[in-house]
Amino acid sequence: MNEPIYHRRFSLIAPAVTEIRHVLKHVLSGLAVLSDDLDAAGLVITEYLTNLLRHSKGEDETIVLLITRNKTGDYTLEVIDNLTPYDLFACNESDWDINSGILVEGGMGVELIRHYFPKAAYTSKRSKNHFSIPLTQGKNKPKAVYVDDDLAQLALINAYLKDDYDVIVCQELSEAWQAITLHDVQVLILDYQLQKQTSEPLLTKLNGSDHRSTLSVVMLTGTDSDDTITRINRLGIDDYLVKPVKKIRLLQSLERVTNRVKAFEYQIEAPRSIDNYRLNEGFNAHLFGSIEVGDGGDFFMPIPNQQNGFILGDMMGHGIQARKESFAIKGFVRGFLASKPNCNELLNTLNQALYEEQLCKNSLVTLLAGYVSEGHFYWLNAGHPPPIVIKSNGTLSELAGVDPLLGLSSEHQYEVYSVSLKDVLHILVYTDGLFDNRETDESGLLQLKQILPNLTLSQSEFASTLWHNSQVSLTKEIDDASLIVIN
Structure with a gap:
């Protein structure tokens, strides 16, 4: 029987796709899965x-994401659901060709899966459906x-x-710090009592x-004295071991804490963010990416x-550290809006606070505030990528401001900028990771034209298809990416 490595239940809603992609990126990277398998997964x-x-x-449908390891050290990634069985391999009738270079919403199914994972399987047993793909462990070992100070x-x-x-x-502690800063280190093992000092300074x-x-x-x-253990725990370590330690005990500890960091630091403790926000005059903002799941440094606030x-x-930054800075x-912002519920002066007040280094002394933030009023879209923009307008005739343009x-x-x-919503089908507001992750010198508008869905789609279908088309390989996600489609 395979050894369970990761097990988590998700609600089957659109934001779960983004959250599961984040989990796969960080958990599978931590497990040293081959980069090609990671991207394909x-x-x-x-x-x-x-x-x-x-x-x-x-x-109220749910799914389970399960990662197990077999005796050879390779892994199986499995999605389990209790829906009415729908065998993608048997039901897909698309004639989509993987070599066509054309993105087709929902029409790539079997051809895509079989191309990357010929041994993928779909089975139904005990009222549950299991979709699984095999993953190969890479040669690179975690560091x-x-x-x-004891050579032995x-x-x-x-x-x-x-x-x-x-x-x-x-x-020496200085050697360890240099190694941590120069290498992608997954785990630090510290002897507490060194000859000249403890390891607390590090x-x-x-x-x-x-x-x-x-x-x-x-x-x-x-020593396992209460005083020592209490002092060690206050330092925020993940585990402690008492010398002499057996090999199996050490390996078990390292596997547990490294998997916990890779997996659970990306689980969201805060309530799930909304994925659809109603603006004035019948307009909706469809939310995708990091802001859907409250992950990383991108954040959305109504x-x-x-x-x-x-x-x-x-x-500025990526992942958990950027998320902490955003708090x-x-x-x-919450405090300001509670006392002065108008966003037109928000940026000026926040700018003064940042200038005086009252908060976020070690980070930078871009920020855009927007709203709809009297047939216009209004926005304030502090260094953020400009919104993009898509008109009914298919033209795309970046809004100056x-x-x-x-x-x-x-x-x-x-300044408060504005644009008339006459003949406007969609407004796109996004973070720079949306296009930066695509690793191309082309402008955002040129990249957008390549992934733009059919304009005849419904508003929600257009938004979800655009986000789907914008996804890149997991190993290319160098920055958090978020998208708001207003229509």
């Missing part, structure tokens, strides 16, 4: 989940840094780990850096006042 699971959404009843102990732990980890051994430095959000820490100690607008922000901005980043000057006054 992201593409195939996105297509499969899109198909499930299309054929589900839409009433571990081990710090100890360094040799012993290296011998324990060398088959499963690329071990960097260090006798942990303090680490806890104040971006590295801690993606690095697991296991502490080794020669402005439920007479303007009934929204804010889209993008913190300060969102807290400030971008002011500087927040916090650069206390003198600048942010």
